[in-house]
Amino acid sequence: KRLEHVGDELTHKIFEELNLSFITPFDREDIYELAKGIDDVLDLIDHVADLLLLYQIDKVEPDAALLLTVVSRAIGEIHQSIRMLRQMDYESVREHIVRVHEMENEGDRLYRLFMGKLFADQKDAIVLLKYSSLYNEMEHAIDKCEDLMNSIESIMLKNA
Secondary structure (H helix, E strand, O other): OHHHHHHHHHHHHHHHHHHHOOOOOOOHHHHHHHHHHHHHHHHHHHHHHHHHHHOOOOOOOHHHHHHHHHHHHHHHHHHHHHHHHHHOOHHHHHHHHHHHHHHHHHHHHHHHHHHHHHHHHOOOHHHHHHHHHHHHHHHHHHHHHHHHHHHHHHHHHHHO
């Protein structure tokens, strides 16, 4: 929750600075999209954490843990890409973009597999609803990671 709050504060600070700055390192719209994308990913991660608490899930099922691992790996790739933006080395950033795209495909595949398994095997309707909701939010977070990488790629292509 604290990280999501810090992320919101940073996003608002970026928007304020955009309004005050005459010269920016990238187009204002690109900086806005980048900040908004980061905020969207943080919001979804925070939402997943909230659901874990709300649903009183003390021990995450292995399938959910695997989806969380994909989210975590995608965030790591995003972090590295953002750190590389100043160098404008498209080829280096492109490797991260491709990896996140592959992770998004993996997330889609795992989501379908785990949802199918959940509906086939889970007889407790409450548990089914909890994990269905969690899987959906995790998959959405992975999608947002790919959207964010698409924004980074757009910035790179415009400025390389």
